[in-house]
Amino acid sequence: MKSQEKNKQLYLDREAISALGLLNDGLLNPVVKLMDKKEAREVSETGLYKGCSYPCPLLLSPSGKRNQKVLRSIKKGEEIELICEMQSVGSIIADSVFQINKEERLAQIGAILEEQDHIAKRIGEYAICGELKLNIPTNPYKEILEEKKKKLNAKRVTGIIFNANPIHRVHEKILREEFNDTDLIVIFLLRYSHDGFLSYDLRKMCLNLVLSNFLNEEKICIIPLDSTYLFAGQNKMILYSLIAKNYGCSKILLGQNSSQLGVYYINQERHSIFDTMCGIDIEVKILDEFAYCTQCRCLLNTKSCPHGKHHHIAYNSPAILQFFKMGILPPIILVRKEVSILVLKTLFPHRIEEMKKIYYNVLPSEGIFSEDIQKDFYNTLMELYQIKN
Template sequence: MKSQRKNSQISINLDTFHTLELIKNQVFSKFNSLMNTSQIRLTKGGYFMGEPMPYPFIFSCDFDDENLPNLGENLELLLDDKVVGFINVSEIFNSKDEYEKNIFNTNERKNGLGRYCVAGEFEIFSDEVRAVKSDINRIKIEQNAKKITAVMLTADPINRAHERLIRMAIDKADLVIIFLLQTSGDNHINFELRKMAVEHFIQNYLPHNRVVIMPFRANIFSSHKNPTLECIAAYNLGANKLVIGQNHSGIGMFFDQNQPHTIFDRYINDLKMEIIVLPELVYCNQCKTIVSTKTCPHGSHHHIKYKTDTIKSLLFNGIMPPTILVRSDISAIILSRLYPNRFKDIQGLCDELFSNSGLLEKRDECDFYKELMRLYQTSSLT
């Protein structure tokens, strides 16, 4: 999209773009503009206009002094040289050290401050979050959903323990919102492939009219590092219960007089949300099923843990994980994308290895991995 006006422009990165999209769609607060100096001062106590506000909405950037935008002017936002939104500039002020902690530069993200901060209402040209919010509201009306549970997942990749957690949430809820979180670093399955795998699971194994995926692409939620914002986001999207695992990397659980406490405690009464911290789920080779470490009587030496790094190590080396860890059809989807065109003649390979209905069946790499796992599971000759 090219600009028709000669407005001031500034480049932003993809993470800033997705964070702006969440602000605009009131995921963090009903307030959805970039804050001016007087508004920033009102957030000092961690609240703003009666709402929790752990990070003020301070937009910091760099300008040459002669290129400062004018008040009332639209400052266009560029992403990869395309206009993806604009800020209607209401105030420009010098950045200060006290502004360093902000929604774009949290404790988990150290981007530093530019020379100036820009305040004002803004638009961002993306409909993804808005569309999912609309879908949530539609289902709430159609299903008369009152009990709405949020489940925060990186699903990197979605495994059997994730599946059990989601099913447990559905059992107690009218609607479950799966917040699919961004991951950071290189040793991760990319967001689109993780989303595809979760969608496949929902469409094939769940009542999909009771489950919605909310994609959180901004790094602010990367790998569960900001649980307070997860809780606030779940509340603002209509959830009244948040389900997380005991191994959630950011909850900071501690005990006081034998009572468990977490980082959520500061805002939990304001949001009136129920927080469910589930114990670790493992596969027990004595129970022959997925169990909680709190309920299984067998020792940890009988437990197979759902360690995502271990599962990814298999996938990244082209090996299908055991089906007690990841569904074979989900592994097939991931491997076929991680290793496209891995085999020279996939059709011929399938025809020689696998039985068929007697008719010519066209097969792709995803079919190959699924059929191969079925052969591995044949037990009469083992």
């Protein structure tokens, strides 16, 4: 019996579902549906969709032999179930299926070399378009942000893309300075399908620790942003701007170095991708480079300092992470000690016995029994490091 027949299924990975989620939540507006062949060609040729900059056609083209076989057999009007990690996550009513050129697609996505393999593996031979129905949890953040805007009567809303891996002094300085110019800051915290050395949760905990103790937390909203292959190469800057605008931001801050501040940098020159951006009504500000100057003795915009790079302490995220990998406290000029303690406690929870040997025999305890030896250990150690004769 036909009605008993199981729907055909397409198998998608989490990144694809995240991308479809953005589409479904209206965050890729004016793109509100998967593109068909004609639209895809137009976007490829013009870089525009309905008069708005759009760097690369939005296509659903899952890879894998099983998916290719299903895609070849699909007829118009057929309902295809979408599966991710063994779960049904929705369906698509097929409008059309069309062949795509993988090489061309890869070039359009604009992936930089290190991203190419990851992305190439995920591009299939065919794309499908049609009406999408997703049954994944709805994104609560648009509403949360809207409420916060109302409560604060915020007219100027600045979005910023952060890896905060982990949050350091430059992030903090950027946030502080931006408050001169805005009513509300939205931190889009990048979330990866596979955690790096520091998990998303730990990065977020560290961020919250700084926000709640040292900044005006009430005027900041953290929104997770899944980093998918939509955000490859240069394209991501346009998409970040589009998403920030669709969340309701009036301005977006982008740093110069994507690996550190979730930002972007080519040949030491600010890229001109925004010079040609159109149809996205948002102010874009590219951040300057910050460093700590040992001569000026402060954290500064490197443009404002006459001393050379050899006097500058750089805020390089992989280098800061290296301190934690080695299990040592980074200097507080790089990372707040509260953040370092939280990171080390989380990464090395079983050090306590080894710590006690130093804690009870070397560190001044003032005779007080400690409730949190690890925290006190790192705190006291940090103080001792700062004693000069």
